[in-house]
Amino acid sequence: MKRHLRFVAPGLMLAGATLFVPAPAQSQGQSPSQPSAAPGLTSTTIVSGREFTWDMAFLPDGAMFFTEKCRGLSVRLPNGTINALLGMKDSRGYPDAAADLFCDGQAGMSGVAVDPDFASNRFIYVYSASSLTAPGTNRVLRLTVNADLTRVANRTDIVADIPYKSAPSNHPFGDSGAHNGGRLRFGPADGFLYVTTGDTHNGVVPQSPTLLGGKVLRIDRDGRPAAGNNAPQGFDPRIFTYGHRNPQGICFRPGNNQPFTAENGPWHSDEVTLLAPGGNGGWDPRANVNGRGDCPDGYCGYSPNQMGAMPNAERAAFMPMTDTRAFPNAMRPAWNNDGMSQGMSSCTFLNGAQWRGWNGRMVVSLMGIGIHGTPVGNRLDVLDIPADGLSATRSTVSLPIPAGRFRSVVQGPDGNLYIAVDQGEIYQFRPD
Secondary structure, eight states, X not given: OEEEEOOBSTTOEETTEEOBOXXXXXXXXXXXXXXXXXXXXXEEEEEOSOSOEEEEEEOTTSXXXXXXXXXXXXXXXXXXXXXXXXXXXXXXXXXXXXXXXXXXXXXXXXXXXXXXXXXXXXXXXXXXXXXXXXXXXXEEEEEEEOTTSSOEEEEEEEEEEEEOOOOOTTOSSOOTTOSOOOOEEEOTTTOOEEEEOOOTXXXXXXXXXXXXXXXXXXXXXXXXXXXXXXXXXXXXXXXXXEOOSOXXXXXXXXXXXXXXXXXXXXXXXXXXXXXXXXXXXXXXXXXXXXXXXXXXXXXXXXXXXXXXXXXHHHHHHXXXXXXXXXXXXXXXXXXXXXXXXXXXXXXXXXXXXXXXXXXXXXXXXXXXXXXXXXXXXXXXXXXXXXXXXXXXXXXXXXXXXXXXXXXXXEEOTTSOEEEEETTSOEEEEEEO
């Protein structure tokens, strides 16, 4: 199904659907970008009827691997045919299934990436929760795909010790599987695999030198540390950056290949951050540190410092996402969602003259959850990030597709933008 769209003044209707770029709130002291620079868009649904589509990765010919959080890995061929490849526990309709791979809360099969040397080695990678180590871990699996993209084989777990949250029934906040991270992307310049991981609602995890949650890992195709990670002394050498909360997006700026995370924040902020080797993201939710007292389960990422009637600004001052008081050298965010938290999940940079004023800008997806669970709608934000990685400005795009949670945004090899949503659809947006 295709929808032809053009940008108009805020709030005007086009064929029953609203597509708008409002005059955005100024962010970090910069002037907002102008909607007149935006391209027109044509929307096409290319995958439907699935469940919790989570991520996508392309081959040069347009074949698209995609994951469903609670079902498994499939591939959509350029002609539109979909081949199921690897199912999870209890999944049906897959030629192969892995009994240890499971879905629980935010955990399941999430990120997928294609090896830069796929033409010669046939490798792809997925991030999934596994029961092989009790009570569960997240793992990065390397798989070999056959020539006609109908089967996978030779599973190798190149990372097997990423924390997974197993919560008791009386846990004060968040179910099991929460804050699970899960994005996989290869660096376009260095050829290493970047892996984002969540803090699992465990206060000690983000700043821990050995626990791999709340981190960005950078590894080779065998899971070994990448050269130049620059992790502090005593840290696991696979760690590229640490002190994160729940980064669900990582993407690279065209031209200089700078890596940025898109991070799902606490109730007062989401953040986009330019990463530096060995850098600290500044998130430290431990109890009884940095001037804080005790917190439920030793995790101060919510209560008592963020719940209740405290205004956003006071919450942010008490427990900032990037705590520069405790960590003066922490990596500064390029953007903090104007002091709000709305479930940032993924990012990609648009590259190509067809994107007009958006060429070179970052697109971040919002899953539509605001403070105290308030729905804020499905949307994309387009960020203009200066060369220094600070003080970004924003344009907001509300898209005429059913309301839902935007889970992944990827620019395909054809130059178009692809969006996966929890409801099970994948959309293509082509600039006109």
